[in-house]
Amino acid sequence: MRSGTTFTQGLRHSVDDGRAxxxxxxxxxxxxxxxxxxxxxxxxxxxNTALLDGCPDAPMRAGDRRLVVIDENVDKLYGGRIRDYFTYHRVAVTMLPLRADEPVKEWESVLRVVDAMNDFGIDRRREPVLAIGGGVLTDIVGFAASLYRRGTPYIRIPTTLIGLVDAGVGVKTGVNYGLGKNRLGTYAPATATFLDRTFLRSLAPRHISNGLAEIMKMALIRSEELFALLESWGAAVHADRLQGSTGELAAASDAIVAEAIHLMLEELQPNLWESHLERCVDYGHTFSPTVEMHALPELLHGEAVMIDMALTTALATLRGDLSEEQADRIYRVATALGLPVWNDVLADPALLEAALLDTVRHRDGHQRLPLPVGIGRHHFVNDVTPAELRAATALLRRKAAVAGHTPAGYARVSA
Structure with a gap:
């Protein structure tokens, strides 16, 4: 036999001489x-015909049908209007209202969506599932769609700020498993995501804060200009629920949301499958998965992310990467946005050390921990020690006490 290699359209065939x-x-x-x-x-x-023809890869026409999975709270507020829309445009819809919050972000919720898809008899080439709700809902539906028949298209319509600027624009899906945040998941981009800020007007202030935490993340590691916008306008756009009720508020809200989304997509696009593990968008997500799961249901996702950022701000201050003045600005803006910088789970050093070890396993044996360098820049470190974590926690506790961020005080503000 001859030995050699042939190539055809990416297929490599090695012909052996029989010895191996x-x-x-x-x-x-x-x-x-x-x-x-x-x-x-x-x-x-x-x-508004955006949902009909705004996505060239998923047009919707009279006579079509769609399965719509909707957060049960969104259904109570907007379900009638949504049904009227589809009726008006002669699209037959089957609606599945679903409870979708962190305690039920689990496998059983995925199965409910899979059952609905199966009962509906989806044509997976032409009938994308519509997911209308917050980040938890879109994660559940995206995960179910990625599994059903090895991939069924879906469309996201996020109704929360965190869905608009974070969960709705990437490609990851996932649900929790045990105490593991998003431990089960896939990479499954939605065909399209439609962003409608008018949904935010019915959100409680705490949920506006929740989304602003993810905007704060992009500001701290990518854009001093975005941070300055939050510093100047964050409290006002929060109170206005980003509805743009005046010309100035409209301009500020537009700039904040558009810049946060643009920066996020700029970071995600070249590394959608996370083959490169040094990801600055992981800022705020080193300790927060463990903190969030151990504090459930006390903390929302963005609140846990802000606590992580507060801790790593203290860590960067101790390392000299942030001045104390810059750190104080960060804590002040967090407070103005209605976000916590402390939770009592931080008082357990073993928990934070375990969180870091879990992150190391997730990042292929290295910490790859993004830390701010000043405001708007970052670098990655791999040498954070348990002693440093304890020192950073002690510093943060002092800062939080000065800012009035006791757990009881925070509960009164956010309820």
Whole structure:
């Protein structure tokens, strides 16, 4: 037999001379990924056609049908208007209202969506599932869609700020398993995400703060200009629920949301599958998964992220990467946005050490911990020690006490 290698369309065939066994093949393929993020306020106004023709890869026409999975709270507030929209445009919909909060972000919720897809008899080429709700809901539906028949298209319509600027624009899906945050999940981009800020007007202030935490993340590691916007306008746009009730508030809200989304997509696009593990968007997500799961149901996701950022701000201050003045600015802005910088789970050093070890396992044996360098820049470190964590926790506790961030005080503010 001859020895050699042949190539055809990414298929490599090695022909052996018989001494080391039979022939072997290596398959190489590239799958193109394209998804759309479309901004359209008043999405379900009868004369708004963005949902019909705003995404070239998922048009919707009269006579079509859709399965719509909707957060049960969103259904109570907007369900009638949404049903009227589809009726007006002669699209037959089956609605599945679903409870979707962190305590039920689990496998059983995924199965409910899978059962609904199966009962609906989805044509997985032409009938994308619509997910209308916050980040938990879109994560559950995206995960179910990625599993059903090895991949069914879906469309996200986030109704929370954290969904608009974070959960709704990436490609990850996931649900919790045990005490593991998003331990089960896939990479499954939605065909399109439609962003409608008018949904935010019915959110409680705490949930506006929850989303502003993820905007704060992008500011601290990527954009001093975005941080300055939050410093100047954050409290006002929070009170206005980003509705733009005046010209100045509209301009500030537009700038804050658009810049946060642009920075997020700029970071995600070249590394969608996370093959490169030094990701600055992991800032705030080193300790927060463990903190959030151990504090449930006390903390929302963004609140846990802010506590993580407060801790790593203290860590960066001790290392000289942030001045004390810069750190104090960060804590002041967090307070103005209604976000906590302390939770009593931080008082357990063993928990934080375990959180860091879990992150190391997730990041291929290295900490790859993003830390701010000044405001708007970052670097990665791999040498954080338990002693440093204890010192940073002690510093943060003192700062939190000065700022009045006791757990009881925070509960009164956020309830």
């Amino acid at each position: 066994g039979g022939p072997a093949w290596t398959v190489e393929a590239v799958r193109q990924v394209r998804y759309h993020v479309v901004s359209s306020d008043h999405l379900f106004a009868l004369d």
